[in-house]
Amino acid sequence: MNFEYKVEGGDFTHAGYASSQVKKMLKQLGVDVSIIKRVVVCLYEAEVNIVAHAYSGVIYIELTADRIIMRLVDKGPGIPDIDLAMQKGYSTASHAVREMGFGAGMGLPNISSNADVFNISSDVGVGTTVEIMINLNAIAA
Amino acid sequence: MKVIDIIEKLNLTLFSGSDGLNREVKGGYTSDLLSDVMGHADAGRVWITIQTHKNIMAIASLKDLPAVIIVGAEKPGDDTMDQSNIEGIPILGTSLRSFEISAELYNILKEE
Numbered sequence: 001m002n003f004e005y006k007v008e009g010g011d012f013t014h015a016g017y018a019s020s021q022v023k024k025m026l027k028q029l030g031v032d033v034s035i036i037k038r039v040v041v042c043l044y045e046a047e048v049n050i051v052a053h054a055y056s057g058v059i060y061i062e063l064t065a066d067r068i069i070m071r072l073v074d075k076g077p078g079i080p081d082i083d084l085a086m087q088k089g090y091s092t093a094s095h096a097v098r099e100m101g102f103g104a105g106m107g108l109p110n111i112s113s114n115a116d117v118f119n120i121s122s123d124v125g126v127g128t129t130v131e132i133m134i135n136l137n138a139i140a141a
Numbered sequence: 142m143k144v145i146d147i148i149e150k151l152n153l154t155l156f157s158g159s160d161g162l163n164r165e166v167k168g169g170y171t172s173d174l175l176s177d178v179m180g181h182a183d184a185g186r187v188w189i190t191i192q193t194h195k196n197i198m199a200i201a202s203l204k205d206l207p208a209v210i211i212v213g214a215e216k217p218g219d220d221t222m223d224q225s226n227i228e229g230i231p232i233l234g235t236s237l238r239s240f241e242i243s244a245e246l247y248n249i250l251k252e253e
Contacts, residue, residue, distance in 0.1 A: 013220065016199030023203060040203045041179055048175075101192045106176035113180075 003061040007050045009076065012100065015051045018059045019044040025063070031136050038114040039068055042132045045107040046072045052097050053077065054127065070132045078124040086112065142166045142253055144208045144231050147187065150249045151242065153210065153233040157222035160229035164207035168250060171243045175200055182206060187246065189239055193217045198224035206230070210246075212239050
C-alpha cells in the first residue's frame with residue numbers, strides 16, 4: 001500500500017496529521033504497539049521538521065507486510081551540515097518555534113534512536129529528503 | 142486511578158475533553174519540550190506542561206496520554222480545547238506550578 005500526505009511549511013495547526021493517520025492504519029492492521037510507537041515518533045518528528053523549517057513537503061508512505069518506509073521530501077533551505085544537525089541540542093529553529101516547545105534539537109536524535117534505517121540527504125537552497133524504514137514483523141495474519 | 146479521580150484529589154479545573162474522564166492514569170510526565178515528551182513519555186502518563194497550543198493534543202493523542210494538566214493558571218486556546226473534545230483527551234488546569242503539581246500527582250499515585 002502507498003499513501004501520500006502534503007505538508008505546508010509553517011502550518012503548525014495541522015502538524016501531526018499524517019502521523020495520526022498512519023498510527024490508525026497500523027493499529028487496524030494489528031501491528032505490535034511497541035512498533036507503532038517507534039513509527040509514530042519518527043514520522044511526527046520528521047513531519048514537524050518540514051513544518052518548522054521547510055516551505056512545503058510531501059510524505060510518501062510505503063507499507064508492506066513486513067516493513068514501513070517513510071520518505072519525506074521537502075522544498076526548503078536544506079541542511080548545510082547534517083552531522084551538526086544530528087547532534088542532540090543543536091537547532092536552527094526560530095524563536096517563535098522554540099517558544100512553542102519545538103526546536104530543542106531532539107527531533108533527529110529521536111528519529112535516529114527509533115528507526116531501523118534512517119537516511120538524510122540535503123541540497124542547500126533546494127531541500128531535504130529523509131528516509132526512515134522500520135520493520136513490522138508483527139502484522140496479524 | 143482514573144482522570145476523574147485526579148481531578149477530585151488535586152482540585153483541578155476541567156477545560157475540555159470530558160469524554161475521557163475514565164481514562165486510566167499510570168503516572169505523570171513533566172516537560173515543556175514537545176520532542177522530549179514525544180521521545181520519552183510512556184503511554185498512560187498524564188502530561189504536566191505550561192504549553193497551551195493545539196500541538197499538545199497531537200502529542201497527547203499520538204503517545205496515548207490520558208490527560209494534559211496545564212500549570213500556572215494558564216488557559217488552553219480554543220482550537221486546543223476543540224481538539225481535546227474531538228480526541229476525548231481531557232485538558233485540566235491548576236494554579237500550581239509544574240514542580241508542585243508533579244509532587245502532588247506523584248504522592249496520590251504512590252498511595253494507590
